[in-house]
Amino acid sequence: MRAGDDEPSAADLVLTKTPPDDAGARTADQYEWQAVMATADGLRLYLDALDPGGNFNSSGTTRVVCEHHEDWVALRDEDAELVSAKHPGLPFGAYSTLNSLADDGGVAHLFNRWLTMGEKPTCRLVTTAGASDRAHKLVEIAVTARQRRLDGEPFLPDPEQEELLTGFGRALLKHCDGLPQRWTSPNGGPPESIPTADHRQQIIRFLSIFTFQDSVPRKYAPYAAPAMFAQPVLDRLGSTAPAGSVWEAVLAVFRARMRAAGPTPIGGLPPVLADPVGAASPTPAVFEADLASRIVTLTDIDLAIRTAIANPTGFAPLPRLMRTSRLAIKMEVGGCTDNTVERAEQLRADYTDFWRDPLAADPSARTRQQRLHRLLLRISDAATDRVKKPAGRWGADLWRQLEADLDQHQDTLPVDMDADLALGGLCELSNRCKVWFSDSFDIASEQARRRPAEGAGS
Known part of the structure; x- marks a missing residue:
């Protein structure tokens, strides 16, 4: 009415x-x-x-x-x-x-x-x-x-x-x-x-x-x-x-x-x-x-x-930065923010620099690095079980959980390595497809899709 x-x-x-x-x-x-x-x-x-x-x-x-x-x-x-x-x-x-x-x-x-x-x-x-x-x-x-x-x-x-x-x-x-x-x-x-x-x-x-x-x-x-x-x-x-x-x-x-x-x-x-x-x-x-x-x-x-x-x-949306590293793609798919991805890339670079000289000069360094990688993968495996969700994205939750767990393992890390640098080790393992921030997917196809706009990535 x-x-x-x-x-x-x-x-x-x-x-x-x-x-x-x-x-x-x-x-x-x-x-x-x-x-x-x-x-x-x-x-x-x-x-x-x-x-x-x-x-x-x-x-x-x-x-x-x-x-x-x-x-x-x-x-x-x-x-x-x-x-x-x-x-x-x-x-x-x-x-x-x-x-x-x-x-x-x-x-x-x-x-x-x-x-x-x-x-x-x-x-x-x-x-x-x-x-x-x-x-x-x-x-x-x-x-x-x-x-x-x-x-x-x-x-x-x-x-x-x-x-x-x-x-x-x-x-x-x-x-x-x-x-x-x-x-x-x-x-x-x-x-x-x-x-x-x-x-x-x-x-x-x-x-x-x-x-x-x-x-x-x-x-x-x-x-x-x-x-x-x-x-x-x-x-x-x-x-x-x-x-x-x-x-x-x-x-x-x-x-x-x-x-x-x-x-x-x-x-x-x-x-x-x-x-x-x-x-x-x-x-x-x-x-x-x-x-x-x-x-x-x-x-x-x-x-x-x-x-x-x-x-x-004048009204076109700003183009989004197309990252092509395996680490960045995984974290973006998992729902991590741009700032978190940038920090992860920097920690990964710092971790690589940390091992560069020891690996070149000390034959036992690779054994120590492999031992550390086994520890990091065990920490990652346990953290993933705690945060993984059947629906929705959980990459950001995993990142925070890894930070907290590494703080608890400070005493087991190599000398001169702090928790942030160990987090960089997990980032390096992710770039090698050993750690995921979401369910696994065809990373190579996603890299190929992104590269025409950005150029080759690592």
């Missing part, structure tokens, strides 16, 4: 309601993944505003509000969609319980915001985790309830679905702030009577506007995004500009808005005579002006795209 003239629309409520909390602290890579997913939404909204000939219709009021109520909100005219983006990581697997979906998946937070806004917005969870077991069954109920809503028909749950709705209601009571005070038992009945039939109907209404969206994992997003999200827009525009350049231009806008670093029309000027006696409550337009630094309009996206098409080299 559309909002009447005498009541605020979903879009107005998003702009005028003050969130009880603002964006919390997140790691830089989590922010980046959320910016990527918000950019994908922005490009979809922009594509919808293009006619079949690629002409942009700028007359609408479609925009994205970043980090307000949820990770972002998509607004179009009077409609609003609250979007929560969750990347729990590859080892997490799937949301399997109703509690994990409500808590880890952030659905309880979405439910709370939806209630605050009079059940008017739609809601979406964008996540890299799947859903299984009871959580998957609840997502299936959401699909069915949404179709019933679109068909104008009521959703009548069967006994198994009733039990799932009751379980989800109890999960919401645990993880939805303020809900226990709003959801009271009829006539002061016992708490176990919650959720009631009315509460379950409210949950059905929520599920009928809720969408569970699988998304691309963080480590693949930078590579997949241009082809998946920017290329369809370029195809509609009839442009042959590089998708990577257009993607980077639009992503840069969303990166800034996700950190509230967009334009501020009044700068840092203080409010003066803002609310005189007799003044009316601020309109949604006033609230929206205060949120300007967080808003991406379709005009912003159009300008970024046109600029990138006209000057594609």
Whole structure:
């Protein structure tokens, strides 16, 4: 049902309601993944505003509000969609319980915001985790309830679905702030009577506007995004500009808005005579002006795209350094940072220098070196057993574990060799394919793939 003239629309409520909390602290890579997913939404909204000939219709009021109520909100005219983006990581697997979906998946937070806004917005969870077991069954109920809503028909749950709705209601009571005070038992009945039939109907209404969206994992997003999200827009525009350049231009806008670093029309000027006696409550337009630094309009996206098409080299992503040593390739595949790889290469060089003179002048030096290599391989074998994961990358964990273990073996190392130099020995063994920072793979083929861009490596 559309909002009447005498009541605020979903879009107005998003702009005028003050969130009880603002964006919390997140790691830089989590922010980046959320910016990527918000950019994908922005490009979809922009594509919808293009006619079949690629002409942009700028007359609408479609925009994205970043980090307000949820990770972002998509607004179009009077409609609003609250979007929560969750990347729990590859080892997490799937949301399997109703509690994990409500808590880890952030659905309880979405439910709370939806209630605050009079059940008017739609809601979406964008996540890299799947859903299984009871959580998957609840997502299936959401699909069915949404179709019933679109068909104008009521959703009548069967006994198994009733039990799932009751379980989800109890999960919401645990993880939805303020809900226990709003959801009271009829006539002061016992708490176990919650959720009631009315509460379950409210949950059905929520599920009928809720969408569970699988998304691309963080480590693949930078590579997949241009082809998946920017290329369809370029195809509609009839442009042959590089998708990577257009993607980077639009992503840069969303990166800034996700950190509230967009334009501020009044700068840092203080409010003066803002609310005189007799003044009316601020309109949604006033609230929206205060949120300007967080808003991406379709005009912003159009300008970024046109600029990138006209000057594609100015937005091309920086080329990544292509290392070709066996050690560097293994560590990169294992998920080690650039700084860790650079340090490993230096330690390996220091280790080689340490043995150069003894090996040339002392016949017994090679025996001592082989004894040390056996010790290092034993340490590596034990450390790998401790950190290796069945899914996800574990190279960085192995590096830290090796550092810690070598500190414990300082007394067994050769004279004049410290733990860092012994770590360089492990790096040399890795370069000889005796130590891996991931499951083994065809290292020679990967070297051959990288060498045309960089030249021969060792």
